[in-house]
Amino acid sequence: MPINYYLFLAIALFSIGVVGVLTRRNAIIIFMCIELMLNAVNLLLVAFSKMHYKQAAAAAIPIANPGIDGQLFVFFIMVVAAAEVSVGLAIIVMLYRNIHSVDINFLNRLKH
Amino acid sequence: MQSSFQLAFLIPLLPLIGFLINGLGRNQLSKQWSGLIGAGTIMGSFLVSLFIFQSVESGNTAVVSYFDFIRIEGLRIPFAFQIDALSSLFLLIITGIGFLIHVYSISYMHEESSSSFARYFSYLNLFVFSMLLLVLGSNYVVLFIGWEGVGLCSYLLIGFWFKNQVYTKAANKAFIMNRIGDLAFLLAIFWLIIKTGSASFQEVFEFVQGNQGTSKFTATDITVVSLLLFIGATGKSAQLPLYTWLPDAMAGPTPVSALIHAATMVTAGIYMIARSNIIYSLAPFTLTLISWVGLATALLAATIALRQYDIKKVLAYSTVSQLGFMFLALGSGAYVAAVFHVLTHAFFKALLFLGSGSVIHAMGGEQDIRKMGGLSGKLKITYVTFLIGCLAIAGLPPLSGFFSKDAILLSAFLHQPLQYGIALFTAFLTAFYMFRLLFLTFHGSFRGTAEQQAHLHESPALMTIPLIVLALLSVVGGWIGIPAVLMHEADWLGSFLAPVLSSSTHEVSHATEWMLMSLSVVGVLLTIGFAWFLFRNYRERESKGLLRFFEHKWYVDELYDRLIVKPIFYLGRLLKEWVEPRFIDALVNGVGKTVQLAGRQIRFLQSGQIGSYVLLMVLAMVTVLLVQFFIRK
Secondary structure, eight states: OOHHHHHHHHHHHHHHHHHHHHHOOBHHHHHHHHHHHHHHHHHHHHHHHHHHHHHHHHTTOOOSSTTOHHHHHHHHHHHHHHHHHHHHHHHHHHHHHHHSOOBGGGOOGGGO | OOGGGGGTTHHHHHHHHHHHHHHHTTTTOOHHHHHHHHHHHHHHHHHHHHHHHHHHHTTOOEEEEEEEEEEETTEEEEEEEEESHHHHHHHHHHHHHHHHHHHHHHHHTTTSOHHHHHHHHHHHHHHHHHHHHHHHBSBHHHHHHHHHHHHHHHHHHHTSSTTSHHHHHHHHHHHHHHHHHHHHHHHHHHHHHHHHSOOBHHHHHHHHHHHBTSTTBOHHHHHHHHHHHHHHHHHHTTOTTSTTHHHHGGGSOHHHHHIIIIISGGGHHHHHHHHTHHHHHTOHHHHHHHHHHHHHHHHHHHHHHHTOOBHHHHHHHHHHHHHHHHHHHHHTTOHHHHHHHHHHHHHHHHHHHHHHHHHHHHTTSOOBGGGOOOTTTTOHHHHHHHHHHHHHHHTOTTSHHHHHHHHHHHHHHHHOHHHHHHHHHHHHHHHHHHHHHHHHHHSSOOOSOHHHHHHOOOOOHHHHHHHHHHHHHHHHGGGGGOOTTTSTTOOHHHHHHTTTSOOOOOOOOHHHHHHHHHHHHHHHHHHHHHHHHHHTTOOOOOOOHHHHHHHTGGGHHHHHIIIIIHHHHHHHHHIIIIIIIIIIHHHHHHHHHHHHHHHHHHGGGOOOOHHHHHHHHHHHHHHHHHHHHHHOO
C-alpha cells in the first residue's frame, strides 16, 4: 500500500484531534483528542519505519536493526501516554470533586 | 640621606594618630586626656621638626619617597616628602604655633562637653596633619591632598558649633569659595601633568626651565598654569575676588581663627606660589597681576577693617590685608620677603587672635568692641601682649613686623613706585585700625553691662603662657631677616632660603633704604598718635559717607549676592519647577507609564481560558511550520 494513504489517515486523525482539543470543553473529550493526536503520530512512525526498511532492502543497503527504530519509538510514546493518562485522569477526578464539573472553561482561576 | 630625615614620616603621622584616638574615643576620653593627646602629638611633631630643621640648616636636603601613590603608564606620582629650607621653615611655624594654640585651646574650650571637646581636638589634629602634608609633599598631588584636607578641617571647625545656623552657613561659604579656587588649582595640576608628564616639583621645574618657550612648553602654557595656580591661591589665601569667606570664618572658635585663619592655612597659597617660584619667574604677566590683586586686597580689607566693631572681624580683615601684602611681595618677585612676612605674621596674628580670645573669654562671649573699653587694668597680661602684637603688625622697629613689612615695601618700591605708595598708605591704615582696636578695647571707660564688669578677669595660665611666648616671638621673630643696611650679614633668612627661592638681586642705595624706613616709621607713629587722639575716649557715632561704605564692607557681599548667589538660586528654582517636572520627571515617569499601559493591554491575552491558550499555541506552531516551510532554502 502506498505511503500516501497512511499520511492522509494520520493527517486526518491529527486534525480531528486538534479541532477536538480546540473546540470541546469537556476535559475528558479533550483528553481523548490528545490521545488521537498521539496515535496519529504513532501511525506515521510505524508507516515510515516500514517504508524505509522496504526501500533499503530493495537497494540492498545493509541496515542494523531492520525496520524497528520507528516502532520502538511508538512503544515509548505509548508508555509516556499511559503515564500521562494516569496523571491526567487523576487530575480530572480531583477537579470533579472540587468543582463538580469537568468543563475547562471553569478552570480559569489561576489567572487571579 | 641624613639619618634624621628618616623620621620625617613621624611629623604628619603623630597628629594623624592623635586625630584617630581623639576622634574614635571621643565618648570615652576625659577632657584631660584628649587635651593631652591633642597637644602632645603636636609637641612630638614639633620636636621632630626641630630635629629636621637643624639638619636642613647645616645644608642637607632630601626627597624622601615612601610608596607610589599613582602608577600608570607614563605617569608616576610617588607619595614623597620634600625636605628643604622652605618646607622645614613651614614645619616649624605649623607645629610650633600649632602646639601653642592647642595648649591655649585646652583652657579656652573647657566649657564644652567632653565628647565635643575631643571632637574639637580631633579636628584640630587632623588639620595639623593635613597642613603638614601640604608643606611636606614633594609633588603637586600630595600638596593637593593636604590642600583639600585643610579645607575640610577649616569647614569642620568653622561649623564646630553646628547647631547655630549662621555658623554652618559661614562654614558652607568658606567651603564653596575655596572650591572655586581648588578647581583652578586642579586644572593647573592636570595641565602640568599633561605637558610635563610629572607632578613632582623637581621634575616639573627642570622641565619648565629646560623647555620654556619651545613647543613643549610655550609661553601661553606658563601663563595659563601660573594663572590657574594663582586662582587656586586666591581661594585658599582669601584674596580678591574670593576673600569674603575669611571674615565669615570667624564663626569658629577663636583658637581656630588663630591657627587656621591667620597663621597657617591661609598662607598655603603663598607657600604654593613660593614653591612654584621657578614657574612664576617666567611669567611676568601673572606676577604683575598678583602684585595688583594683592595690593587691591590689602587696601580694600584695610579700609573695611577701619569701621568694624567685632573684635574678630577687625582681625580677620587685617589678616586679609596682610595676606594681600604677602601677595604683593610675591608679585614683586620678592619671595623671601613674602615667606618672611608669613612667618612674622603667623607670630603676631596668632598672638592677636589669642589675645582677642582672652578678651572674649573675660567678657563672657561678647565680641563687640563698642561694649568694651578700659580692660587694660583687669587683663594686664592680655593687654601687654596685645599691645606688642599691635606694635608688631603696625611695623615699628625692632619688632618682627617692621622687618618683614619693610622688606615688602622695599620690593614694591623697586618694582613699581606707585604700588609702593599705595602699600605704604595701607601700612598706615593697618597701624590706624589696629590701634583703634587696641584703644577701644583696652582704654577709656568700660561700656559693657555691670554684670560683665564684675565678671572681668585675667585668663588662666594655660591661655596666658601661649600669649607670652607668642609675644616674645613677635618681638624677636624679625631678627632673622635684618636687612644689610642695618646690620651687616644679618639676613639669615635670605641665605637660608636662597637654595629654594630665586631672589631678585636688588641694587638700592643705603640712603634710599634709610629714607624708606624712616618714612614708614614716622608715618606709623603719626598714625598711632592720630588714632590715640580719636579713640582715647570713644563715643559712639553714626558713620556717614565713605565710612559708612567701609562699615558695610564695600557692599561686596551684597554685590556677590545679587550677581552670583541670587541668579544661581533663580536658575535652581527654574530647573526645579520647570525643567525637572517637564523633561526629567516626564521622561522617567513616561517609561513607567508606557510599561504599565502595555501591560494592561497585554494582560487580556492572559485570560485563563485553556481553549484560547491552546488555540494560540496551535496557531503559533502552524506559523512556525509555515515560515520554516516557505523560507527554508
